[in-house]
Amino acid sequence: MSLTPSELHGIKLEVNRLNRSYKGVPVLRDINFSIKPGEIFVLMGPSGSGKSVLLRHLVGLERPDSGDIRIDDQSIQNPKIRDRYRLTMVFQSSALLNSLTVAQNVGLYLKEHRIKPPEEIDAIVRQGLELVGLRNIEDRFPSELSGGMKKRVAIARALVMEPHMILYDEPTSELDPLMATLVSDEIIKLNRRTGVTTIVVTHERELAFRLAHRIGIIRGGELLCTGNLEEIYNDSTPFVKQFLIAGRNPQNSPTDITLQEHD
Ligand SMILES: Nc1ncnc2c1ncn2[C@@H]1O[C@H](COP(=O)(O)OP(=O)(O)OP(=O)(O)O)[C@@H](O)[C@H]1O
Ligand SMILES: [Mg+2]
Numbered sequence: 001m002s003l004t005p006s007e008l009h010g011i012k013l014e015v016n017r018l019n020r021s022y023k024g025v026p027v028l029r030d031i032n033f034s035i036k037p038g039e040i041f042v043l044m045g046p047s048g049s050g051k052s053v054l055l056r057h058l059v060g061l062e063r064p065d066s067g068d069i070r071i072d073d074q075s076i077q078n079p080k081i082r083d084r085y086r087l088t089m090v091f092q093s094s095a096l097l098n099s100l101t102v103a104q105n106v107g108l109y110l111k112e113h114r115i116k117p118p119e120e121i122d123a124i125v126r127q128g129l130e131l132v133g134l135r136n137i138e139d140r141f142p143s144e145l146s147g148g149m150k151k152r153v154a155i156a157r158a159l160v161m162e163p164h165m166i167l168y169d170e171p172t173s174e175l176d177p178l179m180a181t182l183v184s185d186e187i188i189k190l191n192r193r194t195g196v197t198t199i200v201v202t203h204e205r206e207l208a209f210r211l212a213h214r215i216g217i218i219r220g221g222e223l224l225c226t227g228n229l230e231e232i233y234n235d236s237t238p239f240v241k242q243f244l245i246a247g248r249n250p251q252n253s254p255t256d257i258t259l260q261e262h263d
Contacts, residue, residue, distance in 0.1 A: 010038035010197035011071045011085055011164045018057060018067035020221075027053050028064070029221040035214075038195040040188070041226075042208040044243070045218035051201045052092055054218070055167045058199065059087045071165075085165065088158045092169040092201075094150040096142040096157075102129070103138035106157045115161075128156035133182055147174040155183060159190060165197040166190075172207055180204075184211055205244075217243060 018031040027050050035041045043051050056062045058069060060082050074081045096105045106125045110116045116124060125138065132152035142150055151174055158166055168187065172180035184207055191198045202208050208215060209229060216226040217240050225235040232240060 009164065010036075010195045012037050012073070013058070013165065013197060014070040014073075015058070016068045016070070018054075018064045018069065020053065020057065020062070020064050027221050028057070031067070031218075031221075031223050033216055033223055033226050035197055035199070037197055038191065039213045040191055040198040040200065040211050042212035042215045043199060043201045043218060044203070044205075044208055044215060046243075047203075049218045050221040051218060052169055055089060055169055055199065055201060059089050059165075059167060061089075086161055086163040087165045087167075088161050088163040089167040090151075090154045090158050090169060090171055092173070094142075094147075094154040096150055096153060098142050100141075101138065102134075102140050102142070102145070102153050105142070105153060106160055109157070109161050124160050125156075128160040129153070131159060131186055132156050133179065148176065148179060151175060152179070152183065155186070159186075162194070163196055165199070167199045167201075169201045170203070171200060172202065172204060180207070187211060219243075 012035070014034040015031055018028050019026070020028040031054065033041075043054070045051055053062070057064055060069075060076050063077075069076045071081060071085055071087075076082055097108070100108065103122070103125050106128055107121045110121050110124065111118065129135065129137065129152075132155050134149065134152055134156065137145070137149070137153075142153070145153065151171065155168070155171060158168075171187065172183055175183060187198065187200065188211060190196060200208070200211055212229075214226060214228050215232050217224050217232065219239055224237050225232055225240050227235070233244065235241070
């Protein structure tokens with residue numbers, strides 16, 4: 001694929017004291033963390049803990065009640081900053097446009113923002129789809145795809161945008177184990193090739209440990225801890241301990257699994 005690493009860099013992300021309530025019910029509570037350029041940060045936590053809401057704030061789709069999100073030291077409240085950086089999200093629901101074909105969905109952003117010459121878009125779309133294991137489905141509509149195929153189309157759509165930061169919300173749910181491995185390999189390859197800052201939300205512990213440079217665990221809108229594997233295993237918060245044990249594959253002990261080395 002024609003990604004040009006020299007033109008790309010991952011952004012630094014800082015989240016400062018982020019709060020958000022819906023109808024008076026707090027959903028994000030004083031969230032603080034930061035991610036280095038090019039890092040893969042994995043966010044884990046139970047259903048309803050605020051993972052998707054947090055991601056929507058990080059790409060500027062929703063505004064917090066208080067607190068700030070900064071990209072390379074500049075607030076994303078400033079619309080110029082949002083325009084300068086390409087921040088993209090692979091939604092939990094895939095969020096494809098049903099009236100458009102697969103090719104139109106994947107190429108839409110490139111076409112509308114005139115990022116690539118129109119004559120190159122077809123080839124880029126095809127390459128993006130091949131990267132996630134899909135061929136000859138360009139002319140199909142989303143209603144003609146399985147859940148897993150939709151997910152992969154949504155990932156291809158994000159990949160071709162050559163983003164500065166990419167957020168994946170449960171990227172391997174609905175995928176069979178083989179395809180889940182292929183997609184997670186692709187997440188790592190894209191991160192290494194382009195240095196794109198990457199956030200992955202997942203329930204799947206094995207996937208989290210395979211992908212992450214660092215992990216954060218959230219519960220009830222509160223980020224309980226962040227750190228590398230050793231740091232989160234040494235965290236003394238009872239819930240963090242329970243959460244890590246509950247999702248454990250008995251065949252692996254924590255020491256069998258290593259997080260990615262940072263270059
Ligand atoms: N638009 C909204 N209006 C009101 N409440 C919302 C809205 N979006 C999310 N919530 C609430 O915020 C909380 C966190 O939701 P969120 O979707 O972030 O959970 P999650 O951690 O992504 O869960 P899951 O793992 O099931 O996807 C939930 O209690 C949810 O009901
Ligand atoms: Mg969610």
